[in-house]
Amino acid sequence: MFYTNYLTLLKRFLFILSFFVFFRAVFYFYNFDYFRTFHFSEALFAYVYGIRFDIAAVLIINSIFILGSLVPITNSRYQLFLKIIFVFLNSIFLGVLLIDLELFIFLGKKMTFDIFGIKNDIITQSLQLVTNYWYLCIVALLNTVLLWKYYPQCKITLLPKHKIKWYTATVFGVIIIALTIIGIRGSIQTRPMSTKSAFIHDSHELGNLSLNAAYSILRFAGKNQAVIKKSYFQTDDEAKHVILKSRTFNLSNEVNYGKQNVIVIILESFSQEYVDNGYTPFLSSLSKKSLYFNDNFANGRRSIEVLPSIMAGFPSILEEPIQGSRYQTNKFYALPKILKENGYQTSFFHGGELGTMEFDTFSYSVGFEKYFSMNDYPHKEHFDKVWGIYDHNYLSFFADNLDNQKEPFFSSVFTLSSHHPYSIPLEFIDKFPVGNLEIIESVGYADYSLREFFKKIETKDWFNNTLFVITGDHTQKLETKKYNNTVGRYKVPLIFYHPSIDLTIFNSDRITQHADILASVLDFLGLNHDKKLLYGSSVFSNKESQAIIFLNGRYFYYKKPYILTYDKIDAKLFHYSNNLSEIENNVDENIKTEMLKELKAYIQYTHNGLINNRIYD
Numbered sequence: 001m002f003y004t005n006y007l008t009l010l011k012r013f014l015f016i017l018s019f020f021v022f023f024r025a026v027f028y029f030y031n032f033d034y035f036r037t038f039h040f041s042e043a044l045f046a047y048v049y050g051i052r053f054d055i056a057a058v059l060i061i062n063s064i065f066i067l068g069s070l071v072p073i074t075n076s077r078y079q080l081f082l083k084i085i086f087v088f089l090n091s092i093f094l095g096v097l098l099i100d101l102e103l104f105i106f107l108g109k110k111m112t113f114d115i116f117g118i119k120n121d122i123i124t125q126s127l128q129l130v131t132n133y134w135y136l137c138i139v140a141l142l143n144t145v146l147l148w149k150y151y152p153q154c155k156i157t158l159l160p161k162h163k164i165k166w167y168t169a170t171v172f173g174v175i176i177i178a179l180t181i182i183g184i185r186g187s188i189q190t191r192p193m194s195t196k197s198a199f200i201h202d203s204h205e206l207g208n209l210s211l212n213a214a215y216s217i218l219r220f221a222g223k224n225q226a227v228i229k230k231s232y233f234q235t236d237d238e239a240k241h242v243i244l245k246s247r248t249f250n251l252s253n254e255v256n257y258g259k260q261n262v263i264v265i266i267l268e269s270f271s272q273e274y275v276d277n278g279y280t281p282f283l284s285s286l287s288k289k290s291l292y293f294n295d296n297f298a299n300g301r302r303s304i305e306v307l308p309s310i311m312a313g314f315p316s317i318l319e320e321p322i323q324g325s326r327y328q329t330n331k332f333y334a335l336p337k338i339l340k341e342n343g344y345q346t347s348f349f350h351g352g353e354l355g356t357m358e359f360d361t362f363s364y365s366v367g368f369e370k371y372f373s374m375n376d377y378p379h380k381e382h383f384d385k386v387w388g389i390y391d392h393n394y395l396s397f398f399a400d401n402l403d404n405q406k407e408p409f410f411s412s413v414f415t416l417s418s419h420h421p422y423s424i425p426l427e428f429i430d431k432f433p434v435g436n437l438e439i440i441e442s443v444g445y446a447d448y449s450l451r452e453f454f455k456k457i458e459t460k461d462w463f464n465n466t467l468f469v470i471t472g473d474h475t476q477k478l479e480t481k482k483y484n485n486t487v488g489r490y491k492v493p494l495i496f497y498h499p500s501i502d503l504t505i506f507n508s509d510r511i512t513q514h515a516d517i518l519a520s521v522l523d524f525l526g527l528n529h530d531k532k533l534l535y536g537s538s539v540f541s542n543k544e545s546q547a548i549i550f551l552n553g554r555y556f557y558y559k560k561p562y563i564l565t566y567d568k569i570d571a572k573l574f575h576y577s578n579n580l581s582e583i584e585n586n587v588d589e590n591i592k593t594e595m596l597k598e599l600k601a602y603i604q605y606t607h608n609g610l611i612n613n614r615i616y617d
Helices: 004-030 040-049 051-061 063-069 076-107 113-124 126-132 134-150 166-185 204-210 213-218 236-246 272-276 281-287 303-312 335-341 356-365 391-402 440-457 516-525 589-612
Strands: 261-267 291-293 345-350 370-372 409-414 466-472 494-497 547-551 554-559 562-566 571-575
Touching: 004 040, 004 051, 004 063, 004 076, 004 134, 004 166, 004 204, 040 051, 040 204, 051 063, 051 076, 051 166, 051 213, 063 076, 063 166, 076 134, 076 213, 126 134, 236 589, 261 303, 261 440, 261 516, 272 281, 281 440, 281 494, 303 335, 303 356, 303 516, 335 345, 335 409, 335 516, 345 356, 345 391, 356 370, 370 391, 391 409, 391 440, 466 516, 494 516, 554 589, 562 589, 571 589
Parallel strands: 261 409, 261 466, 345 370, 345 409
Antiparallel strands: 291 494, 466 494, 547 554, 554 562, 562 571
16 A cells, blocks of 8 residues: 555654664663663653654654655665665764764763864874774664665555655654654654753753764754863863962852852843832842842853853853753752752743743753742743743742742742733732833833732741842943943843841952852852852952853853953953053063963863863863
């Protein structure tokens, strides 16, 4: 019958899928020491969950073959051509799975497209690689033989009177292409799955069992954002030594308040300008009884860059956000993971639809136990028809859920109403200043929502035992010359508030950045975690502070009273101010040289640490 060709296509898909599923089991046992600490049921769940990545990888690899199979040609030469394509493509990526068996031992992560960044080294070492891993070469050859020998053949040919009608072929073709697209995306969802979607388990390690190395390479094929290995210094240890000389990352010894609850509130599009101009009366009043930094920098300009900066202490200093890069599956010792290991219950709240900005997958990957979205909110009539639940409604929902958290807890909420198109509930129209920018009214509404949130929680039993960290994610529309410039576009408020501890005694006259939040919270709680990134330091320390920003291929290194800019070729030093258009005057070349040395140390530390997945070593 005419559908025999389609049935054979399904058999071929299941045939190659079985290889990928089998090699996942091989990966588990080959790296059993890595997974030894996990219960078999945990490993089994991660294994089964990973089949969706196998399916996606198989469909991407064989997309050309699938399209070719939909062409209603049954002569032997064409079928031989399809067989050659099938065997050739799948042999290559089964080889990738074999290479990953060994490479994973060295990198501690699944192989990604950045492996081609060291292609010259691979070519140079090819002989010894083949010699040392001859058994993998034999298995790769065996794979090719098995693919060729057991390739499912379509044994029934169509007689002339049974030729497939063009419209029948079209219908079947559309269905198969649609199913292929769904399989590649992971399911029917607003955003396709990504490599970090594998890291939803309680332990980061199990994500490596779910993820497929072929998929992780294909996910970034064609992208050119792989970081390049740097050698400004002879060794990476020398680069780290330069960083450690420039600042301290130790506990301040001035605070140690034990197991306090921690709540991090991230305000959408909150520029420091809005605070200065009086559009946030509640935030301004709260800042007077808090440790408040008005010289604080967001480490990025997009929401997707915020969570890695705040939660993992990793500033956005790559060509693309770490969350969307090929290094997103590197292991990070993030704040929720560290606190969870110290007995904290962890949760993250965002009023947007599940999957928005991939906040959910990132949250799970860095240690949040629970993620709450618009999907968990009971009153859908509070939906703003664009992004999610209005702020005052969702913050109230957040407050109610905090009552269910077992102390000590760490929870974070990300607001959304001050995001374009800046929707606010009808009953609040004309209640707040509109200013000269369309965002201003929604900023006033968000500030009001924050006020109502604090009113609701101030009588809670856990309130006086809680550290609140409040910051903006990034800036948005700006109107004044003071802020509408390179420096000002990154300035967002940063507040540390505790209802029963006076934090105003600490120095607020310093540069801070999002990457400082992780170190500051751990310092406040007295947790001297042995795994530290060398970007952020505690705001409770009186030592010298600094900030790093990356914009359009250019680094900005802030260290009062100077700003160093570096575009990988030229470096310029400016006195710290909002206006970088002024030509540098009376520059101290020694200071410029020293700051450039420090910045290059950071670049080498970042690039080489990500490539080798050893940024914490």
